[in-house]
Amino acid sequence: MTSIQKTQRAWTVIRRGTPDNAAVLNKEWPVPQDLRPGEVLVKVQAAALNPLGWKLMKFIPGFISWRPYVAEHDFSGVIVNANGTKFKDGDPVFGWIDAPLQRASKQGTLAEYLKIPAEHIAVRPPNLTPVQAAGITLASLTAYQALKGIADLQPDQTLFVNGGSTAVGIFAIQYAKAIGAKVVATASGKNEAFVRGLGADEFIDYMKTGPLHTYLEKNAPSTKYQVIFETVGFMDPSLFTHSAKYLANDGVFISTGPLPTKFNFSALWDGLRTAGAVLLPAWLGSVNRKWKMVMVENSVDDLQELQKLFANGTLKPVVDSVYEFEDAHKAYERILSSRATGKIVVKVDPTAQ
Numbered sequence: 001m002t003s004i005q006k007t008q009r010a011w012t013v014i015r016r017g018t019p020d021n022a023a024v025l026n027k028e029w030p031v032p033q034d035l036r037p038g039e040v041l042v043k044v045q046a047a048a049l050n051p052l053g054w055k056l057m058k059f060i061p062g063f064i065s066w067r068p069y070v071a072e073h074d075f076s077g078v079i080v081n082a083n084g085t086k087f088k089d090g091d092p093v094f095g096w097i098d099a100p101l102q103r104a105s106k107q108g109t110l111a112e113y114l115k116i117p118a119e120h121i122a123v124r125p126p127n128l129t130p131v132q133a134a135g136i137t138l139a140s141l142t143a144y145q146a147l148k149g150i151a152d153l154q155p156d157q158t159l160f161v162n163g164g165s166t167a168v169g170i171f172a173i174q175y176a177k178a179i180g181a182k183v184v185a186t187a188s189g190k191n192e193a194f195v196r197g198l199g200a201d202e203f204i205d206y207m208k209t210g211p212l213h214t215y216l217e218k219n220a221p222s223t224k225y226q227v228i229f230e231t232v233g234f235m236d237p238s239l240f241t242h243s244a245k246y247l248a249n250d251g252v253f254i255s256t257g258p259l260p261t262k263f264n265f266s267a268l269w270d271g272l273r274t275a276g277a278v279l280l281p282a283w284l285g286s287v288n289r290k291w292k293m294v295m296v297e298n299s300v301d302d303l304q305e306l307q308k309l310f311a312n313g314t315l316k317p318v319v320d321s322v323y324e325f326e327d328a329h330k331a332y333e334r335i336l337s338s339r340a341t342g343k344i345v346v347k348v349d350p351t352a353q
């Protein structure tokens with residue numbers, strides 16, 4: 001092992017707020033030392049943003065926060081201390097720091113070095129560059145755990161993806177098409193060619209439909225959807241509460257989590273309506289359909305499976321934009337726009353491709 005510097009540059013979250021205020025560049029953040037058995041040290045090449053990153057900054061109040069901590073979750077990098085694990089020094093890897101690990105270790109991926117359990121990483125497929133691989137883990141794990149783990153989607157079934165151009169939706173469409181399912185997906189019109197290019201059989205421009213649930217009720221599919229995957233994070237539960245007309249009786253509505261972008265009366269009311277719709281039994285007037293929320297979690301087996309799917313080209317990364325390390329605030333502006341098509345990547349190593 002080559003000698004490693006004692007301190008590093010890292011974007012650290014030091015207060016509650018929007019990223020421009022909450023995240024500051026610390027040039028003296030300690031490089032993790034003293035690896036425990038099963039942990040490796042990784043030199044990060046690139047990191048990618050997820051909505052989880054700014055949501056933790058914005059919503060976690062001081063009394064339960066683990067601040068200061070390094071921001072973000074997804075990365076690609078190179079092992080610099082394999083520490084007796086199955087990896088070797090020099091192995092190119094990708095992976096993630098999930099929220100519990102971030103809380104326990106105060107580490108995030110917008111830093112030059114990470115100490116991470118070997119179960120959270122996989123060898124980067126040679127067909128992906130470090131920039132392409134930086135953002136694949138969290139979103140593809142979420143899509144995979146929703147569609148394979150929760151829904152057990154089958155080739156003869158139809159999947160409706162609300163948000164076909166979200167990072168999660170992009171992998172959901174690719175996975176569903178790879179197993180032979182039919183896919184109907186929404187996005188704004190500018191993303192139609194992109195979403196169809198991922199394999200979607202039908203496209204709905206949500207900007208032209210009016211309320212989506214009303215449109216789907218009026219244009220109900222001849223064979224109802226088996227799975228509705230809501231990947232945008234709708235607070236309004238109407239897509240679920242009206243779903244009897246377009247979701248099969250034994251189908252499932254999966255949400256990535258109805259999280260508000262701001263706290264106000266409307267968000268509170270929608271939250272109460274969602275709670276009522278998913279918690280009350282159907283005989284009390286609730287919806288006679290299954291509602292599940294996917295909560296992405298680390299799984300060595302899922303990571304290995306996804307690694308194979310990326311390596312054989314079944315899943316393809318999509319990069320929306322790439323920023324220099326110093327420009328992380330600009331990268332956060334992009335994700336906060338809610339208009340990104342694919343992952344927003346921050347180069348930690350300026351030479352990363």
Ligand SMILES: NC(=O)c1ccc[n+]([C@@H]2O[C@H](COP(=O)([O-])OP(=O)(O)OC[C@H]3O[C@@H](n4cnc5c(N)ncnc54)[C@H](OP(=O)(O)O)[C@@H]3O)[C@@H](O)[C@H]2O)c1
Pocket residue numbers: 050051052138139142162163164165166167168169186187188189190191206231232233255256257259293294295296335338339340341342
């Ligand atoms: N529970 C979990 O384990 C978990 C895991 C991962 C993500 N999430 C959550 O899932 C959500 C999506 O995350 P992400 O990283 O995939 O998002 P993202 O890539 O940042 O989403 C951006 C995309 O959202 C689309 N979009 C915005 N409003 C839309 C609407 N009304 N209808 C359809 N598409 C719309 C935009 O397409 P247009 O420009 O065409 O509008 C844009 O391409 C976030 O809320 C995130 O926190 C949860």
